[in-house]
Amino acid sequence: MNILLICAAGMSTSLLVTKMQEAAKERGIEANIWAVSADEAKSHFDQADVVLIGPQIRYKFAAFKKEGEARGIPVDVINPADYGRVNGAGVLDFALRLKK
Amino acid sequence: MDRFIRVLEEHVMPVAGRIAEQRHLQAIRDGIILSMPLLIIGSLFLIIGFLPIPGYNEWMAKWFGEHWLDKLLYPVGATFDIMALVVSFGVAYRLAEKYKVDALSAGAISLAAFLLATPYQVPFTPEGAKETIMVSGGIPVQWVGSKGLFVAMILAIVSTEIYRKIIQKNIVIQLPDGVPPAVARSFVALIPGAAVLGVVWVVRLILEVTPFESFHNIVSMLLNKPLSALGGSLFGAIVAVLLVQLLWSTGLHGAAIVGGVMGPIWLSLMDENRMVFQQNPNAELPNIITAQFFDLWIYIGGSGATLALALTMMLRARSRQLKNLGRLAIAPGIFNINEPITFGMPIVMNPLLIIPFILVPIVLVIVSYVAMATGLVAKPSGVAVPWTTPFIISGYLATGGKISGSILQIVNFFIAFAIYYPFLMIWDKQKAAEEQADATISGGAGTTHSM
Numbered sequence: 001m002n003i004l005l006i007c008a009a010g011m012s013t014s015l016l017v018t019k020m021q022e023a024a025k026e027r028g029i030e031a032n033i034w035a036v037s038a039d040e041a042k043s044h045f046d047q048a049d050v051v052l053i054g055p056q057i058r059y060k061f062a063a064f065k066k067e068g069e070a071r072g073i074p075v076d077v078i079n080p081a082d083y084g085r086v087n088g089a090g091v092l093d094f095a096l097r098l099k100k
Numbered sequence: 101m102d103r104f105i106r107v108l109e110e111h112v113m114p115v116a117g118r119i120a121e122q123r124h125l126q127a128i129r130d131g132i133i134l135s136m137p138l139l140i141i142g143s144l145f146l147i148i149g150f151l152p153i154p155g156y157n158e159w160m161a162k163w164f165g166e167h168w169l170d171k172l173l174y175p176v177g178a179t180f181d182i183m184a185l186v187v188s189f190g191v192a193y194r195l196a197e198k199y200k201v202d203a204l205s206a207g208a209i210s211l212a213a214f215l216l217a218t219p220y221q222v223p224f225t226p227e228g229a230k231e232t233i234m235v236s237g238g239i240p241v242q243w244v245g246s247k248g249l250f251v252a253m254i255l256a257i258v259s260t261e262i263y264r265k266i267i268q269k270n271i272v273i274q275l276p277d278g279v280p281p282a283v284a285r286s287f288v289a290l291i292p293g294a295a296v297l298g299v300v301w302v303v304r305l306i307l308e309v310t311p312f313e314s315f316h317n318i319v320s321m322l323l324n325k326p327l328s329a330l331g332g333s334l335f336g337a338i339v340a341v342l343l344v345q346l347l348w349s350t351g352l353h354g355a356a357i358v359g360g361v362m363g364p365i366w367l368s369l370m371d372e373n374r375m376v377f378q379q380n381p382n383a384e385l386p387n388i389i390t391a392q393f394f395d396l397w398i399y400i401g402g403s404g405a406t407l408a409l410a411l412t413m414m415l416r417a418r419s420r421q422l423k424n425l426g427r428l429a430i431a432p433g434i435f436n437i438n439e440p441i442t443f444g445m446p447i448v449m450n451p452l453l454i455i456p457f458i459l460v461p462i463v464l465v466i467v468s469y470v471a472m473a474t475g476l477v478a479k480p481s482g483v484a485v486p487w488t489t490p491f492i493i494s495g496y497l498a499t500g501g502k503i504s505g506s507i508l509q510i511v512n513f514f515i516a517f518a519i520y521y522p523f524l525m526i527w528d529k530q531k532a533a534e535e536q537a538d539a540t541i542s543g544g545a546g547t548t549h550s551m
Contacts, residue, residue, distance in 0.1 A: 008356040011488065012439035015432055038356075039130040039194070055443060056353040059117030080351055084444025086428060 003033045003095045004044050005078075006064065007054030010037035016078075019088025020095075031092070048073055050095045055080040074098040105449055108350045116347050120357045123198045124257050129360035131191030131256065132367065135183050139484040142179030146374070146483050149173055150381045152501035173378065180374060181241050183367075184248035188214040191256035199264040205289035206260045212293075213259040213300045214252050217315035218243050243316050246371030249364050251319045259296040266292040324368065331365035332389045334469045341398060341465050345458040348403050351448035355403050359391075366391040374482025381500050385479040388472045392480040395436070395487035396494045397468045397505075400513055402438025404457045405464055407491070408517035410441055412524055419531035422524075435488045445527070456523045460516045467515060471508050478502035 003020070005013040013035035024031040036044050038057055045051065045067050051074070053064055058077045068075035076098055082090040119125065149172050160168045192210030196203040222238040225231070243251070266272075273287045304315065312318040330336045340358055347354030359366075370390035376383050401407020410433040413426030422445070429440040447453045471477040481500035489497070491509040499505035 007439075008353045011435075012432070012437050015437070015440070039133060042197075054353075054439070055351050055448075056348075056439065057356070059113075059120050059352060059357075063121065080443045080446065080448060084440050084442065084446055085425065086440055086444070 001029065001031045001096075001099065002047055002049045003031060003092075004041070004048035004051045005033065005035040005054070006038055006041045006051065006057070006060075007035065008038055008057055010035045010040075012056075013054050015086055016083065016088060016091060019086050020092045021088075023089040023092045029092075029096075042067060045071055045073065050099050051075040052078050052091065052095060052098075054078060055083050102451065105451060105454075108346065109449075112346055113350045113352060116350075116352055116354075116357050120352075120360065123195065125360050127191050127195035127198065127257070127260075128253055129356075129363060130194040131187050131189075131253070132363050134190035134193075135186040136484070138179040138186060139183070140486055142176045143484040145172055145175045146378065146481075147497060147501070150377070150500050152381075176378065177241070180371060181245040183246050183371065184214065184244050184252040185211065187249060188252035188256050191253055192260045195257060195260045196264060199260075199268075201264045201267045202285075202289065205293070206263050209263055209289065209293045209296050210256040210259045213255045213296050214248070215239065216297055216300045217251060217255055217304055218248065219314050219316075246368040247320065247324075248316060249368050250323050251315050253364060254319065255300065255315075259300070262296050262299065263289075263292040266295055327365050328369055331362055332369050332387050334389075334466070337389045337393070337465050337469065338462055341394070341461045342458065344403055345461055348442060349448065349454045349457060351443065355394075355399070363391070366394075370480065370482050370484070372482075373480060377481040377483075377500055381481070385481065388469055388479050390480045390482070392483075392485060392498045393468065396480070396485060396489070396491065396498050397509060397512060398461050398464045399436060399487075400491045400509060400516065401433040402436050402441070403461075404438065404442070404447065405460050405512065405516040406438045406441045406447075406457075406520075407433045407436075408513050409520045409524060410438070412517060412521060413445075413528075417524070417528045417531075419528050419535055421531050421535065422528050434490050436490075437488070450527075452527055453523055456520045460519050463515060463519065464512045468508060468512065471511075477504040477508045480505075 005017060007013040017033050017035045020033050021031070024033070034044075038060055041051075041064065051064060051068055053061060053075070055077055061075070061077055065075045076094070078091055078094070081087075082094070149169055157169075164171070189207040189211050193203045193207040196206030218240065220239055221234040221236050222240050223232045223242075224235040226233070242248075267288070271291055273290055275284045275287065307314055307318065312321070331340075340362055344354035344358045347357055366389065369387040370392060373385040373387050373390060376385055399405060401410060406429075410426050410429040413422050414430050415426070417423040417426055425440065425444050429438065429444065432438065432440060442448055445453065447457050468477070472479045478499035480498050483498055483500055485494050485498045491513065492506045495505035495507075495509040496503060
């Protein structure tokens with residue numbers, strides 16, 4: 001399971017990555033989770049199974065959605081409340097649901 | 101207030117989204133990002149060159165010879181002073197990528213177009229002479245640095261537009277079937293490249309017979325000067341900050357969007373300071389408003405100057421939810437990342453908290469501007485400090501080692517605290533009451549709240 005997170009600079013999502021990795025480990029889910037900045041995101045799409053973007057760059061959603069559709073990867077915006085509270089488990093659930 | 105939020109959602113957000121998605125602006129922003137690591141590396145050498153230690157100069161001269169500073173600053177010449185070359189390549193590369201045409205060729209062609217627009221003449225004052233003469237045979241450092249930024253950006257966009265139109269119309273040299281594809285590809289850029297350079301060449305020839313003489317003169321007169329005057333003014337700074345805060349209030353990354361438009365202007369203002377600073381670190385610097393002005397003095401803790409808010413929450417909040425959020429937000433806040441606060445508290449779409457969130461940065465802009473304009477506090481020296489550097493340290497470094505830079509940051513931190521405090525207390529009271537109510541409903545004892 002490869003989960004790609006995207007935000008403006010890849011900084012605030014990297015916070016979330018740590019929490020999601022912890023949540024995945026607790027549940028024994030094999031997950032590769034990483035965060036990148038919006039301008040370098042495209043080249044990472046090929047390694048991803050699910051792409052999640054930070055709510056602060058949801059104006060880029062349409063563009064990333066298109067990239068995802070071209071490769072058959074689900075793309076969605078992370079819920080702002082989960083994002084703000086760095087709810088790793090919640091966002092991991094969200095990613096798993098999207099993958100299905 | 102609800103109407104205000106609706107206006108933000110329905111009118112501000114879509115416009116901001118469109119601006120942020122505009123592909124030329126995006127290419128400019130991404131292209132400029134390419135030069136940032138170089139500027140930060142160059143800054144490291146600048147800082148070492150101008151450490152504010154008494155006797156440092158003499159000590160260095162003793163160990164490394166009297167030209168130690170010139171030698172130390174070689175990397176500055178290869179980072180700051182070639183900014184426009186990097187941007188010329190970077191913007192074209194990113195734009196071509198968006199059109200899904202060969203980005204590498206587009207970058208190379210754009211670079212050639214930029215240099216074609218640049219007269220290979222260097223000003224030179226012979227010993228004993230009073231007048232400066234122009235000597236040919238050198239690429240002028242003057243124009244390939246920040247002063248050439250706008251020409252580089254414009255030509256990168258024009259050349260890439262010409263390039264991709266020709267490629268997309270499939271006007272390329274067709275080679276017979278037997279030719280290996282790699283060889284054929286190498287010819288693809290020929291016609292569009294020739295078209296780009298042809299156009300730039302003709303325009304340069306025309307400009308040479310006008311009073312403007314060159315691309316650089318005309319752009320600096322018509323674009324650079326008015327834009328810098330506007331972007332470098334107190335009024336411009338307040339408008340910029342207001343927009344950033346309004347966008348963040350709707351949950352959009354305001355700094356990325358506004359910075360995308362203002363970036364080149366703030367960057368060239370910063371570099372004007374750097375050039376003066378490098379000649380004499382104690383000279384009066386020309387500009388106050390630079391990229392650092394916002395990143396380091398206004399946005400202490402992230403957009404909205406929320407570090408004070410995070411700390412107060414951690415220490416003083418009575419509701420469990422806000423206390424926990426404060427604990428969570430403090431570490432990223434030190435490095436000026438505040439999404440936990442904007443989305444977690446939340447400030448986004450929250451009529452109560454949006455008020456201080458917009459007010460604080462505007463007050464800080466005015467205070468900082470006045471402090472620097474009156475000479476109380478040193479201006480940003482042009483040393484490019486990454487925006488993630490913690491405050492107090494960053495203010496010291498960005499002013500080229502002047503303690504007044506740090507002091508202003510501390511003052512700003514307390515101003516932010518004072519304005520946020522009453523609003524935080526109201527919000528905290530509400531949250532605490534909600535928690536109380538929840539606890540009563542669910543039977544009281546030991547109910548934990550999900551964060």
